[in-house]
Amino acid sequence: MVSAPPARRRLSPARLAPGDVLRVGAAGMRTRPTRALLSALGIAIGIAAMVAVVGISSSSREELDRQLAALGTNLLTASPGQTADGQSATLPTEVEAMIARIGPVTAVSATGAIGGAKVYRSDRIPKAETNGLTVLAARLSLPQTVGATLAGGTWLNGVTSRYPAAVLGADAADRLGIGRPSPEMEILAGGARFTVIGVLDPVTLAPELDPAVLVGWDVAADTFGFDRRATTVYTRSRENRVEAVRAVLAATANPQAPGDVTVSKPSDVLAARRAADATLNGLLLGLGAVALLVGGVGVANTMVISVLERRAEIGLRRSLGATRGQIRLQFLAESLLLSALGGVAGVVLGIAVTGGYATHQTWPTIVPAWATAGALAATMLIGGAAGLYPALRAARLSPTEALTAP
Incomplete structure (x- = not known):
């Protein structure tokens, strides 16, 4: 009597812990520090511009409000x-x-x-x-x-x-x-x-x-x-x-x-004060949106080039068992880390610029908390959106296609 062969156990790929995701995502930044630094610098300049514009405008508006209040708006x-x-x-x-x-x-x-x-x-x-x-x-x-x-x-x-x-x-x-x-x-x-x-x-x-x-x-x-x-x-x-x-x-x-x-x-100064507030609010929103767009384009450009340059690495990882999801997660994590690095540096730089300019003008230094928190949140959001396409593109590469690519 011939016994039935034992049932094959289906293997499932190993899951990446959060720490592993961060290490894998930071690998590209460590291997190409100059490119990562320049990319983060581009993001930082955009975020710093947004924070500085918001901070300087808020400081200017605070000084304007003080002067208008001294003129008796009430x-x-x-x-x-x-x-x-x-x-x-x-x-x-x-x-x-x-x-x-x-x-x-x-x-x-x-x-x-x-x-x-x-x-x-x-x-x-x-x-x-x-x-x-x-x-x-x-x-x-x-x-x-x-x-x-x-x-x-x-x-x-x-x-x-x-x-x-x-x-x-x-x-x-x-x-x-x-x-x-x-x-x-x-x-x-x-x-x-x-x-x-x-x-x-x-x-x-x-x-x-x-x-x-x-x-x-x-x-x-x-x-x-x-x-x-x-x-x-x-x-x-x-x-x-x-x-x-x-x-x-x-x-x-x-x-x-x-x-x-x-x-x-x-x-009439009271009406002028309200008009100034409305004008400055519109200016802040417009310039902030432009700064974030510039930063997002920089992240997307960096991540697309990174995928093209690292096709051999992607093929090797796929050959060793990495899934599409893990490849996708790697590049998305790298994009988010790059955006976070540029965002934090941009916020610090923007606050420093605001403080220096306000001190020079003898204005009160005002950097709204919503501006810093919003800048960081928007940076992560833009970074994630900018890195999504490169991550999907990297995940679609097959091991043979990636390894044989010139």
Whole structure:
């Protein structure tokens, strides 16, 4: 009786561990370091260009935002207009407290015009030479609200606002010939003597303060009979709610006659800021896409040439039992490693370029986290896509075809 031959056990190819995949993928880079370095350098330059463009643009935008914020993109003013019969309107005495209750409003201050008060350097100046200066009663919070700074001296405080002390606007000080305030420096305002305790720098947001003599609210009431009604109310609010604040500002300032209140429009600088943001965002996307495309083309070119040059190696590996999938995985891993090397180097180089340029321009250095993470992710994605065709081409080669190729 003849026994049946034993069943043949089907052999399956060995699986490559992740470490083996990395070693096999890095083999081509180790054997041709110059080519790998130049290819990674091409990717790095593309990624560095993208990161640097994003970083420099973000740093520039941050500096622009700071400058625009200093110009008062969130500053609104409310002042009395005219009534329906053409008379000059007035604001309620509690207007500041009412406006301060608007949720997005972060600061409120006010000035009140003192009508008929003439300003002179001394009593020896001819009455006709008033220099066109005005006297304004000012709240203590005025400098913080309008962004005013002092060129010299001090601002009004809780004590000096009740006594004949004055702070001069930049133009007022120049016209009166006063450079530095001192305890002996006096002027005549509305026939009363005031000691000059401070001089303001030019106020960009409120130029009407430059030709003004600013005195305390209380002393204005006692000396000039000021009725304590504000003629200009300055408000600061959160930038994303400026339009909403403006919509309710008139009705809040004078609920009984909102039509008698004149409210300034949101600064044109705010619109310019938004337009700049939109333009820069579009620029970043366009330049980033071009940089990634250039890097991807470089990877694809390198990997295609690598397949052509290493056909003998592919044939030998296939003859020794390597499967198509393993060959495909080898070249795909090499492409990803090459892309990762270039991507990391490009991100570091891009950050360095951004930091150097921003420091030279005295800008804040801003490199968004999404830019670095996105650059690395996009590099790997582009590298994988660029290496896919060469990997498939290498896997399609038969052992005999690869070994006999010239």
